[in-house]
Amino acid sequence: MTTHVKTSEEEEDLFTRGVSNLWTKVNHIALVVSDVGRSLQFYTDVVGMRQILRPNFDRHGAWLTAGNVDIHLIKGRPAVHSDDDLIVSHVAIEVDKMDELRVRLAKLGTKSRKNISVPNPEENNQAVDQAFVRDPDGYYIEFCNCAGLDEYLHQTPVGEKTWNLGKAHAVASASKLIRRMADDSRRMIEKKKEIYQKKLDHGQLDLSVDYEEDSDDEECAVDKIKLGNLVQRRKVYGDITQNTQDVAELEGLLKRYKNDVPRVIRHLEERVWRKGTHTYIPPAFYDRDGTFYQPPSFEMKLSSLTNTDAHRDQ
Missing domain, CATH: 4.10.220 (Light-harvesting Protein)
Known part of the structure; x- marks a missing residue:
């Protein structure tokens, strides 16, 4: 009986995701802009990117480079965020001196927003700071001192040598x-x-009332730890618990279902399916004038959510 010895290619295929072994790096990011000249001025004179040569396409545009990745500007209809919160698609640029950056931006007449809900592991010695700037069409550029965070995230886990x-x-x-x-x-x-x-x-x-039946009338003391966990979850953008009015309602649901968290979540799922929308409460941030701002909640129709989006609530 002949034993098949796997080749290096076969071994690699066992843990290769998609076509990851066939590409090497990100080449460019393309942005559709309404006015190529105006956007080119912003990305060169404000952001500081360098314009490079561009082939003669059948459309207007301009190419720039940030060193490790290029930006391609294409004339057309921009697809941008409404600017009412900071849950936005963006291009992030590393900065060493955030204070100096903000001073320079102010001199250039460019205002920024500061995200306050940023990851900052205790093992990371430098707090992560972000400044979000909007280009002429509304695309966001994030300046951040995120190099230290990247080093933390890509380090070898403790105890792992090889x-x-x-x-x-x-x-x-x-x-x-x-x-x-x-x-x-x-x-x-x-x-x-x-x-x-x-x-x-x-x-x-009956759409006028919550569907799942109440538990019996026996008094139940609320588990403060479970309540605290649910309150913390409610701060997560798009979590199912954001479909409650406030902390008092979460407390009431825990009491109603005798601290059975899965039943509380099922109750909220049925509420979402019943109303046909999911409540989203965006994270707060410091606005361009430095004031603290909590964006209002909004409803997103379930038909516009993918299965993956719905599952992420769990």
Whole structure:
């Protein structure tokens, strides 16, 4: 009996994701802008990028370089954020001296916003600082001192000295298992939605009240630790707990379901399906004039959410 010995290519395929072994780096980021000249002035005179040669395309545009990645400006219809919060697509640029950056931006007449909900692991010696600037069309450029954070995130885990094929294969297998579990969870959520919709279609639900029945009237003291965890979750943008009015309602739901958190979450899921929208409360930030600003909540229709978006609430 002949034993097949796997080649290096076959071994690599065991833990290669998608086409990751076929590309090397990000070449450029393309932005559709309404006025190429105006945007070119901003990215050269304010951001400080350098314009480079551009082939003779059948459309107007300009190319710039930031050193490690290029920016391509294309004339057209911009697709930008409404500017009412900082949950925005953006290009991030590393800065060593954030204070000097803000002084320079002020001299250039360019205002910025400061994000206050930024990751800052205790092991990272330097607090992460961000300044968001908007270009003439509304695209965001983030200046940040994020090099220290990157070093922390990419360091070798404690106790790990080497990375071998066996460990890589184990990680790949675990990743496949997690993906299968995520797919199973999404299918379960979709099945629950179908059951709920059938009841709704047949008039078996009263939309004016919460569907799930109350627990009995026996008094139940609220678990302060579970309440604290739910309150913390409510600060996470798009979490299912943001579909409550306030902390008092979370406390009431814990009391109602005798501190059974899964039943509280199921209650909120049914509320979301019933109203057909999901509540989002964006994180607060410091506005361009330095004032603290909490963006208002808004509703997003469930039809506009992908399965992945819905599952991320869990």
